[in-house]
Amino acid sequence: MSPACALSLPVPGHCTLPSSSPCDPCSSRIVGFPCRPPARVFYRLLRPSMFELSMRTNPHTRARVACAGPDSAGGRGGEEEEEEARGALAELLQECGASREESADIVSNCPKYLEMLVGGVRELDEHSLWGAWENDLAKDGRRDDVCDLSFRKKVHLMAKKKGDKGVLPYLESTGLRYSSSVHIAGYVSFMSLPELIDKMEARRGGLDMLGREDATFPCLVESFPHLLLCSVEKKLLPLIQLLEEVGVLGESVKDVLLLFPSLFSYNIEEDIKPRINKMRKAGGEDKDVGKMLLKYPWILSTSIQENYERVHSFFAMEKVEKQSIDCAIKSWPHILGCSTNRMKVMMEHFGDLGVSSKMLGKIIAGSPQLLLRKPNEFVEVVSFLEEIGLDNESIGRIMCRCPEIFASNVEMTLKKKLDFLMEFGISSKHLPRVVKKYPELLVSDVHSTLLPRISYLMKAGLSKREVGSMVYSFSPLLGYSISVVLKPKLEFLINTMQKTLKDVVEYPRYFSYSLEKKIKPRFWVLKGRNIECSLRDMLGKNDEEFAGDYMGIGRMLIPPSSAGTDDSQAPG
Template sequence: MLFSSSGYETLIGRNAKRMMAHLSIPADEALQSTLSFFEKMEARHGGLSMLAHGDVSFPYLIESFPMLLRCSEENHLKPLIDFLKHIGIPKPRIPSVLLAFPPIMLSDVEKDIKRRIHAWEKAGIEQEYIGRMLLKYPWILSASVIENYKQALLFFNRRKISSAFLGTAVKSWPHILGCSTTRMNSILVLFDDLGISKKMVVPVLTSSPQLLLRKANEFLQVVSFFEDMGFDKKAVGKIVCRSPEIFASDVENTLKKKIDFLIDFGISERHLPRIIKKYPELLLLDINRTLLPRMNYFLGKGLSKKDVCSMISRFSPLLGYSIEHVLKPKLDFLLQTMKKPLKAVVEYPRYFSYSLEGRIKPRFWIIKSRNIDCSLTDMLAKNNELFAEEYLGIET
């Protein structure tokens, strides 16, 4: 039951490590016993990555929870398995839950587990989400974790920050439930230092609740990364509000790699602050799956690296557009129907930001019907009133 091959062995160990890493609240007896079990596993070769391998972990499991040997499979374990399946845990994933929090196997389904599930329902978490949360974070059945959620709600209410987002946040990132209000407060203090208003805290944390799990020094490393590029605190705060997920990223393995890639491609370092300010989300884009294919697409169309670098420097959101659904159809229309030279998009890369059906085509047909030759900028940059006044003779 616990150690049958399910294909999730690596995931089980990885999640156990993550749960330990993000726990910053006092542990109750059940949680303390689990941590002791994990520490014994960590001390041996292979560590928690061997958690799902029975030949390695079973002796430590029994040493930490000897009462498991007295559990009846028919009268105790089978009802537990049936209940876990009932609340949405797929059978192959049940070992993920039991090994991450073995005290569940010693708990009475009716008296203990259902009562704690009900506590989450009472807190406003729908049962369909409780099963998903339990799969990601089995410690939601810990009394300490349930109590910490209540304290977190009070904490945000005292700070006059709507705590409603917390219910949404823990559904996607239940590891937050093991995060102390002291650690949460350290992140809010940093937000305040960057000029992020209380009003903006809610959308930021709703979008990226994992920021609450960051240690202050980890968050500050990302702040320093931007400051080293020339951004002041106010500008960094704006980036947090626009793309908070960046601040949950690793500086060395993610952010600096993107910058190095852009520089190696040929982007001037002095243009980087403008590029990032315009489109900070590019720091989250995968180099091989997103950035490089878009660059290669333009190179394949006959543009030089210098041209592509110029386009990125002028309009960096270009790097996030779909080749198939945005870049290709718009470039095809430009070259085949509008008969514009390829260099036109180098001069005005923002062309790709306009709707093909809603703006580019209608305006082109108007320009063409009047036999007017104009640049992409003149054709697209004007608002509807100015365009109508200049090209249709309609005064507004």
């Protein structure tokens, strides 16, 4: 029954409201309850201090309410009570060994614990149940009447009776949930508050490297409370030192331990070191083992170690060289956590594209993450390439050349690259040719790779259509560095060779030849003989053909000494 309904029922028992009651400012009325209302309902409706108790009320209860007086929970401001509660808790924490600064920090960060104390004191005041506490005080040789104590002293008394010696509020102040703090307190009940603070803040080294201010630290302690029982000198520091020896340094140590806290429970000599030695066989140097740990700390777990041998055996049966397997594990240690049955399914898909055992090793070493793809995701990429006009044989060759394409998202990556190409005039029927010649463009970033190269060529004087024509004829153009390849070769073409941009539009493969080893030597040979020819005729022939056509001999002569000099030193 709701409190509102209870107020309207005529039943025995009454209490008289003072004339100042908001229920009726002019007169008193009888407020009846069908039974004794719960203390919380009674308190929230009309505070006990506003009631005049009947003469039939138990004298002991009348005395309790009277002694509570204006300092009772109902007659004090909530903020003032909370402030006194904070002061009482800070005092208790200092009694338990915390410094003044530590106490202030703890009190500021344990709202649930404070709420529990304040609520407990208020409830005892409401129910007038301090009698049992007076008996406990008497046992301690104190004859104080709890009713006479201030709110602050009552909070102090209750906090002391909790018996957690400041551990609970401290654990909550570190970011742990109050419920978790209660659970973890059982693990550290034998520790004093100063000892626990030293352990958590690791003043002598240890847990501080885990980043106590980090949001992940409370989760770590909640999941592995026995972490607080680890010896800093015998466990934590040797573990950190071992990780540093294999190349896990600074903040990276924290990352490894937070990701794989089970390391704290492993024996360093019997478990961790032998497993690191096994990883050395795959990774080689210690720094490589460190990189593997940063990528996948779970490689030191028991199950992953057991899977290591199974993975090696599986690839050996597929005739993949050990060197390729180790390279794959080193660059993508996550495959050690993958089932060989799942890998087998992916290998069958590779075989459907005509990938040989020899090329399989190259694919696995270059893009081992493909082994972790879901089969339907891999098939989706294959279907996408088929839709643009590529056959299985071409797709297989593309996979051998650029396997990372098959680890890409079709909608977010591959389609966006093709849309970009079509914006520059590459028709859909020409896309297969462009992709086959330079499949890497499908995994090149549009804004940092493709667009800057196209923009450079257009700023040099080429139209959008001309750039599109060049890309169609020679799509690897989009992979060349502007500063190392495009700019120096274009400047040599215009300034020294006295060619036009039209020449490079007709033969964009010009950019694929070495400036120092082929372009300059052949240009100086032709210039010395006053021979004019197209870029295709100049560069498209092998050495024997070039020598026979332009020098009248069957082999290429040593180029003039000026061939390798700067343009300023070239003969006129």
